[in-house]
Amino acid sequence: xxxxxxxxxxxxxxxxxxxxxxxxxxxxxxxxxxxxxxxxxxxxxxxxxxxxxxxxxxxxxxxxxxxxxxxxxxxxxxxxxxxxxxxxxxxxxxxxxxxxxxxxxxxxxxxx
Amino acid sequence: xxxxxxxxxxxxxxxxxxxxxxxxxxxxxxxxxxxxxxxxxxxxxxxxxxxxxxxxxxxxxxxxxxxxxxxxxxxxxxxxxxxxxxxxxxxxxxxxxxxxxxxxxxxxxxxxxxxxx
Numbered sequence: 754x755x756x757x758x759x760x761x762x763x764x765x766x767x768x769x770x771x772x773x774x775x776x777x778x779x780x781x782x783x784x785x786x787x788x789x790x791x792x793x794x795x796x797x798x799x800x801x802x803x804x805x806x807x808x809x810x811x812x813x814x815x816x817x818x819x820x821x822x823x824x825x826x827x828x829x830x831x832x833x834x835x836x837x838x839x840x841x842x843x844x845x846x847x848x849x850x851x852x853x854x855x856x857x858x859x860x861x862x863x864x865x
Numbered sequence: 866x867x868x869x870x871x872x873x874x875x876x877x878x879x880x881x882x883x884x885x886x887x888x889x890x891x892x893x894x895x896x897x898x899x900x901x902x903x904x905x906x907x908x909x910x911x912x913x914x915x916x917x918x919x920x921x922x923x924x925x926x927x928x929x930x931x932x933x934x935x936x937x938x939x940x941x942x943x944x945x946x947x948x949x950x951x952x953x954x955x956x957x958x959x960x961x962x963x964x965x966x967x968x969x970x971x972x973x974x975x976x977x978x979x980x981x982x
Binding site (some may be wrong): 785787791794795796797798799804814842845846851852853854855857858 | 871899900908910911913914924944947956958960963969971972973974975976978
């Protein structure tokens, strides 16, 4: 799996959009970008994934640059419950038989 | 996505005893499940892959005789920490791969916090 780089921590005001960057400059053509988050003392939660097109679901939007070397996860209206560690993971999309490799992630703190 | 449960949610045991943790996929069958552990202030580390009907595969550095995995059915995998010691105290989390169309995603259980005294 390609290596990813994320900021260690970020703050965001409640109600504002939270934009979490991820660099993955060595991504391969068949690798997807996945985002998970882990709220304190809980198991991780899948958020969204994409290959090259921007994606949106009920939780977030994923913007992937044209060269696919970086991406941004956007939480459009952050709430206090969005405080968590966010992990950006790059892996082959059909790789269901493989476990995930977690980096250190970004600790997002939503401020009231 | 898949609903995954774990039992117990937390357990305290004495050093030298064995502890069994269950992971259940509640809404679909899983031939593969994964076990992770997480030490305080650290990220999740993959321990092993649980395979229904065959032996588990372990990551480098994980002792297979200490962490026994049994995948007895398509909805249940168990992790037994044998002869637990204080250094085994950790947060143990299982996951289930997504179904068709979401093969690269994984759905995680709520975790089991183990404290060995």
